[in-house]
Amino acid sequence: MASGALFLAMKAIPEDPIELKFEKFPDPEQIAIERERMGLNRSWLYQYGLFHRKFLTGNWERSLQTGRLATDDVKLFFPATLELSLIAMVLGILFGSSAALFARVSPNRWSKSIAMSFGTIGLTVPIFWIGLLALVVGSLWLGIFPLGGRFDLAAIPPPDRTGFLLIDSLLAMDGGALGMTVRYLTLPALCLAVFPAANVSSVLYARLNEPEVNALYTALRARGFGPIRIVFRHLTRVAGAPVITVIGTSIGALLGGAFLTETVFSWPGIGRYVLTAIIDRDLFVAQYLLLMLIMLVFGVAFLSDIIARWLDVVSESKEGGKG
Amino acid sequence: MIQALKRNGGPIGLLVFCMLGFALTPFDPYGQLFLERAEGGFSWAHLFGVDELGQDVTSRVWRGSANTISYSLLASLGTLLVSSGLLTVERKGGASVSKLILAMVSLGIAVPVMFLGLLFMIFMDRSPSTLSIAIAIAGVPLAFRQLRVLWIEQNAAMHVEASRAIGGGRRHLFFFSLMPNIRPQLVEIWKLVFAIAILELSALTFLGLAGDPNWAELGTLLHKHQKHLLQQPLLVIWPGVTLCGILWTIRRIRAE
Numbered sequence: 178m179a180s181g182a183l184f185l186a187m188k189a190i191p192e193d194p195i196e197l198k199f200e201k202f203p204d205p206e207q208i209a210i211e212r213e214r215m216g217l218n219r220s221w222l223y224q225y226g227l228f229h230r231k232f233l234t235g236n237w238e239r240s241l242q243t244g245r246l247a248t249d250d251v252k253l254f255f256p257a258t259l260e261l262s263l264i265a266m267v268l269g270i271l272f273g274s275s276a277a278l279f280a281r282v283s284p285n286r287w288s289k290s291i292a293m294s295f296g297t298i299g300l301t302v303p304i305f306w307i308g309l310l311a312l313v314v315g316s317l318w319l320g321i322f323p324l325g326g327r328f329d330l331a332a333i334p335p336p337d338r339t340g341f342l343l344i345d346s347l348l349a350m351d352g353g354a355l356g357m358t359v360r361y362l363t364l365p366a367l368c369l370a371v372f373p374a375a376n377v378s379s380v381l382y383a384r385l386n387e388p389e390v391n392a393l394y395t396a397l398r399a400r401g402f403g404p405i406r407i408v409f410r411h412l413t414r415v416a417g418a419p420v421i422t423v424i425g426t427s428i429g430a431l432l433g434g435a436f437l438t439e440t441v442f443s444w445p446g447i448g449r450y451v452l453t454a455i456i457d458r459d460l461f462v463a464q465y466l467l468l469m470l471i472m473l474v475f476g477v478a479f480l481s482d483i484i485a486r487w488l489d490v491v492s493e494s495k496e497g498g499k500g
Numbered sequence: 501m502i503q504a505l506k507r508n509g510g511p512i513g514l515l516v517f518c519m520l521g522f523a524l525t526p527f528d529p530y531g532q533l534f535l536e537r538a539e540g541g542f543s544w545a546h547l548f549g550v551d552e553l554g555q556d557v558t559s560r561v562w563r564g565s566a567n568t569i570s571y572s573l574l575a576s577l578g579t580l581l582v583s584s585g586l587l588t589v590e591r592k593g594g595a596s597v598s599k600l601i602l603a604m605v606s607l608g609i610a611v612p613v614m615f616l617g618l619l620f621m622i623f624m625d626r627s628p629s630t631l632s633i634a635i636a637i638a639g640v641p642l643a644f645r646q647l648r649v650l651w652i653e654q655n656a657a658m659h660v661e662a663s664r665a666i667g668g669g670r671r672h673l674f675f676f677s678l679m680p681n682i683r684p685q686l687v688e689i690w691k692l693v694f695a696i697a698i699l700e701l702s703a704l705t706f707l708g709l710a711g712d713p714n715w716a717e718l719g720t721l722l723h724k725h726q727k728h729l730l731q732q733p734l735l736v737i738w739p740g741v742t743l744c745g746i747l748w749t750i751r752r753i754r755a756e
Binding site for chain 2: 178179182183186187189190191297300301302303304305306309310312313317324426429430432433436437440441451452455456460463464467470471474475478
């Protein structure tokens, strides 16, 4: 369905996409050759099939921005986005679940307010503005964090093995590079973590306050278990499935948020690359990239659904009932 | 209706005040004041200062809030309209149509608005109207799900069953049994859709997808002023505070 929508979007363009490619030097002969090469003179069905074949074989045309093959650019930029998103997701889950679990076991009212306010932030404060404020405070006033980028341009980065600077720094046993990577990563990751933290916190808090979980909590307390044991051995198991579901459903929003975070922090990721491709009307590359991202979103959502169901079954068998 | 307006006098008054930005700004939001010092910060004539082009920032933020609200409002109403239409088709169209729509909605809910906005940018002009359309369509899966739950819940409610049993016609059932009971929930759904539309519109315009880089809209203002973060951080803070204020105001609207 996604590929169909993208294919139709390309067909609905008022301009000729091939002419857009040769905007600076429109040579009719070259345009005709290119049209033939890309199968644009053939039937729509053939073109749709070709679009799929090219996508699956990684033949994604050459980028107008960089002059390189789009697949090479993806290898270059995608790890940066993935690194940022994964770290943000981990931080978000840590903050969100800690807030919700703490609110559940703590008798204090303020702990509950913290868990509730996480959810409110998601709907009242735009993520990119949080990023801009983080820049004002962290870079401008405190001067601790850099204004943008992924690594100091004047420094030598660790040898590129995985594309993930954190892992590459660790593999190279380079403490300086690791410290620099962390310094550049901190603000964007914290900014991007707000959304998953808000989601995890509100879903988990609601789950932990369901009557059946309340009954389980009371029963465990009655057996003499302490709050720490209850949280780490029982509630985390009960909370596993909803958290996994939240991860699955919010991966799309997280990638959308990564586009914004990359713009705020000049992070050289796939979001900025896609955005520039669309603004520069590099449409053939843009359609493959968007399809890749949508497939990724669906894939993660599907996987998380399977894991959540499995966790639900485990929780049911170990904790006696849904709670 | 009048009671609802009275109850929500504060939030609605604030939103109306923002909308007055179309008519009452102290200076022309696009007019250049060449005699003022660019990025000079606060002055009594220009409370938020003057930007690098000599435009009064107060006027631009005020007009920006009016633009953000109006385009998001249109998008949210569009979302509710399309969702209601889709719900009618799903309810009346038979099992296979219903399955197809539900499958499409399940897939659609995973796709972020950002991607849909970018998809629209492929074949449409970069303009605020295109963004509104993208946001309206992207909001449909969420609104559809909420409306469907509401409809199923209310359709089987005792008071509706009772009205049906005493021979109430379709129109009577809709206007006198269903609507009075679903109005508060409808307002809640609209609030959610509206707030999301504002967040998404400002996000997409922040990415520079509005077309005109000098458009007085809160996301575009933030995008434009980010360049001057080092010289004048307040230029970034004011539009953001206004945006958060609008979103907070929408949260304060009470449905009942």
